[in-house]
Amino acid sequence: MLGTLTKRLFGSANDRRVKGYRSRVDAINAAEPDFVRLSDAELKAKTDEFRAALAAGKTLDDILVPAFATVREAAKRTLGQRHFDVQLIGGMVLHESGIAEMRTGEGKTLVATLPVYLNALAGKGVHVVTVNDYLAERDAGWMGRVYGFLGLTTGIIVHGKTDAERKAAYAADITYGTNNEYGFDYLRDNLKYDVRAMVQRGHNFAIVDEVDSILIDEARTPLIISGPLEDRSEFYNAIDTFVPKLEPDDYEIDEKLRTATFTEAGNEKLETLLAEANLLKGESLYDVENVSVVHHLQQALRAHKLFQRDRDYIVKSGEVIIIDEFTGRMMPGRRYGEGLHQALEAKEKQPIQPENQTVASITFQNYFRMYDKLAGMTGTAATEAEEFMDIYKLDVVSIPTNVPVQRVDEDDEVYRTQDEKYAAILKLIREAHERGQPILVGTTSIEKSEQLAERLKKDGFRQRDVTAADAAIKVGETSKGGKPTFQVLNARYHEQEAKIIAQAGVPGAITIATNMAGRGTDIQLGGNAEMLIEEELGPMPEEGTDPERAAKEAAINERIAELRKKALEAGGLFVLATERHESRRIDNQLRGRSGRQGDPGRSRFFLSLQDDLMRIFGSERMDGMLQRLGLEEGEAIVHPWINRALEKAQQKVEARNFDQRKNILKYDDVMNDQRKVIFEQRRELMLDDHVRDTINEMRYDVIDMIVAKHIPEKAYPEQWDTKGLAEEVRRIFDLDLPVVDWAHEEGIADEEIRERLKKATDEAAARKVAKYTSEIWRQVEKSVLLQTLDHLWREHIASLDHLRSVIGFRGYAQRDPLNEYKTEAFELFEAMLSELRIAVTAQLARIEIQAAPPQPEQPEDIDSFAPHHLDPTTGDDEFSTAEPAYAEPAADGDVAVAEPATRTRKPPARDPNNPATWGKVSRNELCPCGSGKKYKHCHGRAV
Known part of the structure; x- marks a missing residue:
């Protein structure tokens, strides 16, 4: 009570901090007329002026106001966009090594240009970190126009670049890249044998986009570089045959902790089965000689009982591909570790890839803590503020929106069964579609999204495929047969992701999507004019626009404006979630897709007592209580108390996950201290x-x-x-x-x-x-x-x-x-x-x-090593099928050779026309035939 009264009188700590930036915002606004009068050359000359001031002893804080004013004016001239006052505040938070929490659509990409430019003036390099290659290339190309106008250089680090290209990109004033590539480059640099071959030049300042996704969701995920061990396909297939022979009494499953263990009865049965298969050494399953066998038996049990196809992974083109639980995306190039992925391949009867030996590893927590200065931005960080401060010493500041939020967040509706829940969802989708309101339906997995898609088809809807150039603008229109249409965005349709999301705001559009974390594309009411123009007319020419193209662009913009008006009249974007996620942040990210920049919108969550979160946290007692109270079929419970109870359950899960991450970090810190010593010693030896x-x-x-x-x-x-x-x-x-x-x-x-x-x-x-x-x-x-x-x-x-x-x-x-x-x-x-x-x-x-x-020369081929992600809790891992890194050691007395035992011997030359000379080829390596394709997409397709 007293705390609430104090907040009303003095404002929250966040409000007071935001208010503290107002004086500098006013100073930047006051200077704007002076900068407007500058010519392009005079504005560009400001960069040299600022650098001279820094060389004379001034600090970055001393030149913040004129530097921000310079960037704002440059953005107006190059992008036609002017930073709002709240964006200036966001830029100051980032410069002060904080996390700017800004809602979806508030222009975080543009905000970053302010602190990036200011800190790049010091000449030590600034890294902007994104969650995928598409965003890195998009943002670098888009914001690079501002930096280039002001005389700064921009580099891009994405998958597939050579070391020379990477070194040039890191040498630029500003470097855009993904979290994975930055981390892997650090590890690869510390595998090299010549300082001149290292590509990174230090860790000065990094701004992490979608900071919650990278520093929280993936914090347990070490980056690993490894090479494979021997092929054990027969062993995995043999182990897999035992699990289907077990009865429910032979094992215990804990869905909360994602663990699977054998009971005493299961142990006895397995000992008998292993003995018959000649896989048991000694008399007992738990003799020391059988440690590996027991480990792989447990992984096989987890694969069969805890991991579901089309929820945790999919099978595509002979590969078991992981589905990211937070974004719903396919993760090609990521594999479960500790033999779990091999167990899934055996379960699904797919080719089994070998396990890997770790060559170097580091967690995102320890990698990003190496930076002298770190900052981040996201739409959802407040719920994890304690973890950001505890682990990274980053303070979260919630930036107010430029225009007040108009979205209405309705109370959750809780049904007894999933059938009742889906019936209510279908009814609401049809009602919203008929009034022309765009609908975004959030699901937690591919399986759930496809189940809903099947229900929609049975209810008279038709699923659309995005192929035609003009198709996106017609989303929501009825097909020739009179059926309303919908689209599905999940890992199976990853390639069309940006197109589907960009046009999900068209009137009447129905978009079913897996978790919306870090998608990087706004849903604009009426549709995304820029994307549609590029799709229909091609990329924007570098110099000018011909009259014919200008007329077509104007026509498209007019169409979009009409559609936007219709979507606004229908109530804006309706976010409809089919269940709650374990993390409140993921739910908030989904909600945040609606109500962009003051647009109207609605959001509502539908739950049932059969949902995973409800079921795991004891919905049986609630079900009995509801039946005794006489809740009829099709009726829902709607009350703010339910929302608060669910939030408390989510907070418990979040707290447990935080404890897990803290515990993992404590152990990793031990290795990190040793890693720093070794890497520093290596560097000194190379120098x-x-x-x-x-x-x-x-x-x-x-x-x-x-x-x-x-x-x-x-x-x-x-x-x-x-x-x-x-x-x-x-x-x-x-x-x-x-x-x-x-x-x-x-x-x-x-x-x-x-x-x-x-x-x-x-x-x-x-x-x-x-x-x-x-x-x-x-x-x-x-x-x-x-x-x-x-x-x-x-x-x-x-x-x-x-x-x-x-x-x-x-x-x-x-x-x-x-x-x-x-x-x-x-x-x-x-x-x-x-x-x-x-x-x-x-x-x-x-x-x-x-x-x-x-x-x-460098004794080992760095390219022969493969990058991986390994999650100690789930086993999530990046994959490799590279050649083993070591030659056979020579016998004593024969060690007198030019290459010591640990050195990789160069393979014989490969004849492009003779596959027999190729040896073992990595699946991600360019095919030796010279086609230019990766091996897995060429001759390796049939392997």
């Missing part, structure tokens, strides 16, 4: 032309270690293990030294033995240098050191993954799993560094150069 001092120190450390091991401190000479020491010297240094004889010398101490070993190994190293020349041996030392470091780091990543998968059991012993993980991870890291010293010393002691001297 160092002479690593001989480092090599010598490592050799001396190894000597100290083996001497301390075999000649303990304060031990008597008769207690020394000189035979063991001599053997270690022979194994590591390839030297046969009279260590045993030294020990029998009168008065000799362990320090003397150390010095003799150091002298002997120094002489052996000097002989190598004399034999191959200092220049060649310098390259060999650097190459062996970097390659061995990479090889052991990959093994260390795998060890940490395995440790993390079992560390939770320490909780049963009343020990904190996180502390246990930190301790053991540190011990593993120290062991890795010790192994590095030994491995590098041993390789350099044995290596012999037989052919041409080694060239300072």
Whole structure:
């Protein structure tokens, strides 16, 4: 009560912060007449003027007002768009490293130009992060006109660009790209063997569009670069045959936690089945030898019982393709990890791709926290404000709309059964369509969208296909047979996404869409004139417009204006949701599609007690209560209390997910600390032309270690293990030294033995240098050191993954799993560094150069590694079918080759006309036949 009264008197903290920006907004508005009078050349010259001011000691804050005024005027001249006052406020929030929450249609893309330009003046680069390649290219091309007018350069980072193109894009003043590409470029840079080959130039300032989608929804999703292990198709297919033989009493399923476990009865049955198939080692299923088998059995059980076709994934062209639970999009190039995707392929009887070995990984949380300055913008962030502040130190500021919101958000309607719910939905769709109101129907999965589509067809509607050039404008019109039409936007129709969404505001249009998060295209009442003009007349010419085209454009704009008037009269866009999502943000994003820039609109959610969210959170008691109260079939409960109860259920899910993300981050921070050390060390080694001092120190450390091991401190000479020491010297240094004889010398101490070993190994190293020349041996030392470091780091990543998968059991012993993980991870890291010293010393002691001297080339082909996403909770993973990265290690005594054991040998030349010479080809690699197509779309189609 007191808090409410205080808010009314003084305003909320958000209101007060927004009010604090008004003085600078007024200053920018006051300066506008002066900037209007400037010529184009004078306006462009402002950029050099600002840079000179910064060089003279001024800060970015000092020049914010004139810089923002410059961008506003440039946007008016290049785009015909003037920043609203609220957009200026949004730009200031972004500049101050905050999150600007702005409703759909408020022009976030234009807002970003203000802080981007201001921060790009410092010359350190600004990264604008989008959720897909389409938006990166669209926004860079669109806003690049403003930057170019003011003398700044713009680059684009999207999938498929070469390293040279990427380096040029990062060198630009402003770089647009996707979150995945930025992260993968960082990882790829830290796999390279030459600093000059690295493409990124640092992490200065990033503005993340759809920040909630990237930093919250995908925060649990590590970016992974990996290469495949051996093919185990027969094993996965064999495991898959056991699950259908199980009874419901043989396993337990938890839909909330997405887990599946076997009961005691199930274990006994599986032991029998595995023994019959000769897959059981020992007597018990849980013997240590069967850990892998148990793991894959559980994944097969999850694949069959927790993952549904057309909801979690679809099968297309022989591939199991994941459906993003937040956007409803297909995710080609993403695979479930830990063998789950292979289990789904076995379940669906599709070709099984091999598992992968992690080469490098990082989470979005840790990647974006590397930036000196980070900001974000989205339509929905307030519900996650605590997480943004806790994890990223980002404050969420809700920016008021330029025009007051006119949308009416109606209370939810709750029905007992799904049939009753869908009957009410169909009735409302028909009513809205008949009065000419555009309708956006939101569903949570492909399966639900297609179920609704089938119901609409049975009710007399016809599904349309977007193919004809003028088709989009005719959305909502009846077909020749008199049937009203509708369109479906889900992963199956991903290619037509922008077209369908852009024209979903046509009067009477019915659009069924899966989750609307991060679609990047506004729904404009009457339709999107710009998109329709480009579709009918082609792209806008760079120089001028001929009279004929201008007349056609005017006619299209007139048609759109008439349709907009009809849509407004019908009540604007009606958002109709078929169920609630676990996250309030996703629901708010769907609602936010209506009421754009002051347009009227409506939104209503329809629920049933059989919906997933209601069912999982105990709708059985509510169902019984409603029946006792006499709720008749077809009737709905509509009351604000229901909305509040549902929001509380969603808040519980959100809190649980937040806890999961925080917990995962705590574990990942342990690896991140180690990752930073390794990547920084790699960079220093690459920059160092002479690593001989480092090599010598490592050799001396190894000597100290083996001497301390075999000649303990304060031990008597008769207690020394000189035979063991001599053997270690022979194994590591390839030297046969009279260590045993030294020990029998009168008065000799362990320090003397150390010095003799150091002298002997120094002489052996000097002989190598004399034999191959200092220049060649310098390259060999650097190459062996970097390659061995990479090889052991990959093994260390795998060890940490395995440790993390079992560390939770320490909780049963009343020990904190996180502390246990930190301790053991540190011990593993120290062991890795010790192994590095030994491995590098041993390789350099044995290596012999037989052919041409080694060239300072990159030993491993970065392109042969594949990028992945791996979600520790769901197993979501980017895929790869690349060639394994390592050559077979040589036997002892044969290590003397030009290429050390960890180095990839170059494959033989491929004959485009002879597939027999191609070897194993990655599915995403260009086809060796020379067609220019990817292998999977060419010769790989039949594989």
